[in-house]
Amino acid sequence: MAETRPRLLIVGLDRYTLDACVRLGVDAVVVCGASGWDDGLMNVPPELTVLRVDDQSSAEAVLMGLRRAGLGAGDFDAVHTSDEYSMVTAGMVARQLGVPGLDPETAVRFRDKSLQKAAVHGAGLPAARCVVIEDVYSVSGLPELPFAPAVLKPVAGAATALTTSVRSIGELRARSEEYRRNRTGQRTFVLEEHVVGDEWFVDGLVFEGELLFLAVGAYGDPCLTAIESGRALWLRHFDPCEESRVYEKARGLVGPALDALGLRDGAFHMELFHDGPSGTLTFGECAARRGGALVHEQVQAKFGVNIAECAVQIALGRRPEIDAKVSPDVFGGCYLPGRAGTLLGCPTPEELVALEQVRFARIEHPVGTHFAAGAVHTSQRIGQVMVVAASVEQLTGRFEEVRRWFDERLWVLPDGLTTRGRRDFQRDWRPDADFGDTLWR
Known part of the structure; x- marks a missing residue:
């Protein structure tokens, strides 16, 4: 009897996830929203099935698309996504289908920056203080900044979009007026305590709560600094042999932070702030998917590890065999x-x-x-x-x-x-x- 091929529902387009499905022999249905389809940079391999929907981040749109295609609970072994804006949706769809996927409550902690900070703080780990601004169009309820300088950002944003420094209540009000004038779509924001230091990032994999792999790197400038200065962003990875102390320090915060956030399976991208003079390391943010930019390509070149392929295996309940071979370059x-x-x-x-x-x-x-x-x-x-x-x-x-x-x-x-x-x-x-x-x- 022929072995049954695993079946995966993938929400969103990701070139390396789709390539991994083809190479691993996984039958996948790929949910593609209108914006991703119209962009055209990434195409779905012919071996996989495309399911077009209006908005891949909408549980309603995804469930209606599945229903139209005659697909349901018995058609998939798991649900997987590496799209930041579809994390909660993928979790809700997995729960509806009764198959493994990122728990929706966990997904919410990874999307909502205020809940994320609260969970990390609750575990006794260092993280910036923050307050929620329910509607950035109106900040009249704040007579003064709770801390200055502060960082204003959407509560569930990505790519440092709409993220700015504010040093006074006047600057906050000016930013509020600008967002109201421009009719900014995102309106729930957080105001965070500004944390000084170099910005590190960690990409890794966890399986059944065990940290299997991590790659630590640093941005040339903190992302917000690069935006405000107009300098082009660049990033590089630390060497685990020559710069082993970086890995020791990062591992001491990464594991407990993931435990606090509740991620037991999958890939993650965490950002940390390292203050050189004091040596302190502070939690910044974390996403339940690998990093953007060329993180995938850099990790594969430096460590010989395909994070996307490992994430697909983990989504299917398989422990990936990771044999990292570190390049000295x-x-x-x-x-x-x-x-x-x-x-x-x-x-x-x-x-x-x-x-x-x-x-x-x-x-x-x-x-x-x-x-x-x-x-x-x-x-x-x-x-x-x-x-x-x-x-x-x-x-x-x-x-x-x-x-x-x-x-x-x-x-x-x-x-x-x-x-x-x-x-x-x-x-x-x-x-x-x-x-x-x-x-x-």
Whole structure:
């Protein structure tokens, strides 16, 4: 009798999760919302089944889509997602189907930053104090900041979007007015105590409550600092041999924090703040999925571990066999920022990978994409590159060289030009073409 292939319901598109299903022989139905489908950067392999819905983060939309497709409780062995905004939805759908998945109550703790801080504080672990602002459009109930400086952020946001520093009640009120004027969709925010220090991140895997693997890295600048300064975000991983003290310190906080949050199975991405002078480590945030940017690619290059594949195995109740092989090289990723205006052209991933020390490149936006002035979240970029180097100093130097090379070959039509200005731009963009209106003879 042929062995029955495992069946997985995946909520959201994730290239490495889908690839893992194909390689592991998992039959998967992939729930795809309208925004992911329209983006078109990630396609579902032909071996898997696509289930189109309006909004993959809506339990209603997902359950209606399953019903329309004639799918129900007996059609899946588990539910899995790596989409930040679909965590609670995936948990609710798993409970409805009666199959394994992230517990909805646990998912809520990983999405709501105030509940997250409360759980960590309750376990006696260091974390920033915070208060909830139920409606950021109205902050008149706060006569003064509860702590200053403070960080204002959505209670369930991601990618540092709508996250700002506020140093006085006047700045908070100004930000409130701005969000009200712009009709910001997210309105429940938290006001957090500002924590000083370098920003570390930890990506790892847990199975039945046991921490199987963790990779610790650091951002070149804390994410909020990078946004406010306009500098391109970059990140690299620490070496567990040469920088073993980092791993010892991180492990001492990561395990207890995961216990406090209730994550027993799956991948996680945790952010911590390390104060160099005092040596203290403070909990920042944690997501019940692997990190974004090029975290997956860096972990696979540095440690030889495919986090997405392990997460699929864990979702199916299997303990992954992890045989980490640490490379002595330094691996890091950096963003390739754009400029305000409309993208007309840029180097291809193939051209970027042909550059010395560049091991991977991704261009995330097609021609015609419009970029506003100034960065507003950490996902605002044209693409990303992963670089390998012999030292951190060499890594950061190469980042600068690659970004400069990319920017010199980047064509962006600036906003606000007159028609004459656009004609001048066109002559520079296409010096080989003559668009002039000459006299016919």
